[in-house]
Amino acid sequence: MEEKIVVKNLSKVFGKNPDKALKALKDGKSKDEVLRDQKQMVGVYDVSFSVKTSEIFVLMGLSGSGKSTLQRLINRLHEPSSGQIIIEGTDITKLNKKELRDFRRKHFCGMVFQNFAVLPHRTVLENVEFGLELQGAEKEDRRKKAREIIKIVGLEGNEESYPSELSGGMLQRVGLARGLAVDADIMLMDEAFSALDPLIRTQMQDELLELQNRMQKTIIFVTHDLDEAFKLGNRIAIMYDGRIIQIGTAEEIISRPANDYVKSFVEDMNRAAVLTAGTIMRPVEETAFPGDGPRTILRKIRKKGLSGILMTDTKRELKGYVRADELAEYINKHKDKEPLPFDNSLLHKTEQVYENTPLSEVINKYTGLEFGPLPVTDENNKLKGVIVKGTLIAALSESYRPEVEGE
Numbered sequence: 001m002e003e004k005i006v007v008k009n010l011s012k013v014f015g016k017n018p019d020k021a022l023k024a025l026k027d028g029k030s031k032d033e034v035l036r037d038q039k040q041m042v043g044v045y046d047v048s049f050s051v052k053t054s055e056i057f058v059l060m061g062l063s064g065s066g067k068s069t070l071q072r073l074i075n076r077l078h079e080p081s082s083g084q085i086i087i088e089g090t091d092i093t094k095l096n097k098k099e100l101r102d103f104r105r106k107h108f109c110g111m112v113f114q115n116f117a118v119l120p121h122r123t124v125l126e127n128v129e130f131g132l133e134l135q136g137a138e139k140e141d142r143r144k145k146a147r148e149i150i151k152i153v154g155l156e157g158n159e160e161s162y163p164s165e166l167s168g169g170m171l172q173r174v175g176l177a178r179g180l181a182v183d184a185d186i187m188l189m190d191e192a193f194s195a196l197d198p199l200i201r202t203q204m205q206d207e208l209l210e211l212q213n214r215m216q217k218t219i220i221f222v223t224h225d226l227d228e229a230f231k232l233g234n235r236i237a238i239m240y241d242g243r244i245i246q247i248g249t250a251e252e253i254i255s256r257p258a259n260d261y262v263k264s265f266v267e268d269m270n271r272a273a274v275l276t277a278g279t280i281m282r283p284v285e286e287t288a289f290p291g292d293g294p295r296t297i298l299r300k301i302r303k304k305g306l307s308g309i310l311m312t313d314t315k316r317e318l319k320g321y322v323r324a325d326e327l328a329e330y331i332n333k334h335k336d337k338e339p340l341p342f343d344n345s346l347l348h349k350t351e352q353v354y355e356n357t358p359l360s361e362v363i364n365k366y367t368g369l370e371f372g373p374l375p376v377t378d379e380n381n382k383l384k385g386v387i388v389k390g391t392l393i394a395a396l397s398e399s400y401r402p403e404v405e406g407e
Helices: 018-026 031-038 067-074 097-107 124-128 130-134 139-152 168-181 198-215 226-232 250-255 260-266 294-304 324-333 359-367 389-395
Strands: 003-014 041-052 056-060 082-087 108-113 186-190 218-223 235-240 243-248 308-312 318-323 374-377 383-387
Touching: 003 018, 003 067, 003 218, 018 031, 018 041, 031 041, 041 056, 041 067, 041 218, 041 243, 056 067, 056 226, 067 186, 067 218, 097 108, 108 168, 124 130, 124 139, 124 168, 130 139, 130 168, 139 168, 168 198, 198 226, 218 226, 226 250, 235 250, 235 260, 243 250, 243 260, 250 260, 294 308, 294 324, 308 383, 318 324, 318 374, 359 374, 359 389
Parallel strands: 056 218, 056 235, 108 186, 186 218
Antiparallel strands: 003 041, 003 082, 235 243, 308 318, 374 383
16 A cells, blocks of 8 residues: 655754754753743654555554644644755745645645544535635536535535524535535544433444544544544554654554553553454464364374364365364274275364454453464455454553564
8 A cells, every 4th residue: 555645754843943942852852851941842842654545544652742733734824943844756845935825725624633623504405515616616417516525425405504593513524525515535533422422422433433434545644542543543543742652553553552651551541442353363383284184184183282172274265174083083983994094974063263354352252262262364265364362361461462473
């Protein structure tokens, strides 16, 4: 997936002499020391990251961490003190005012804010078409487009309603629809659902994911809520004191926190909702093949000290599970027979999960398992690993860190 946005060494200092503040930061001074000594506020310092096309990239942090400032820098609502913002190959820090205005109209859907930011004197339809109006679209064209988007976000039938007649969730849909109507590639969302009641907030998160599946925007989403960040983000950047501390998927952050700050941040997170089978699976020690004879399979089982063995074909496609006790009984019953063929009645169908199956579902599958480990396969039914009781218990522990190749 190609990079849509690339940010390099981006800093923002609110003050009369940002170069002096940046030098102090480079020399090891803290954000608080710069504020105390120079009376200049560091919003963002030396931030670098990239956002992929059609990715939901979440900026996550507590109040004052710099996440909203960073988002506003991306479309130059704040002017950077230093650094580069490269969007589809164009460094927008070098654009003049007219070039920037034209670039925004082409590439940005505008921003969706916490306070909805709808125009109270305009109807839903008029609010949604507002961005198109600013772009100079013909009235008939912009109304047609606005009605299409209104239907997509579930506001059909409310076109002539005014904001004062709408609920909080409906108002947020208006803001979302106004951004989508512009039909640009990049959407910026700043605490967009924070003002909503918990139930409506959850519904809006689900709707955003559904819309994203259909419309494939590149979204930078700001939130202070960890659950929201982990639910929405393809990747999450955790910020502290104007810097990015860690970037990764929800799994990577919760299972391999970069430092104690991130660890404390995620310690109350429901690990079962974030980790997946692929994170905690173990390598398969041994497998049997359809061409193996019963005695060869039993030898493999005993050599590894197993209670049974998974059978795959030569392409690693999972066929089932063979129990050691049943196999031994079969061999003993036919001990004088040579050669002894494998009896397919010994091959049991077993539960299995995919690499991206959430740990919560893995637990449910494992508890219903009659025997053996829980196999993990890819979408082509190829065996990738196994899950045993010990890995499940370890994964639910706060101290769990998955094994990484080379460690």
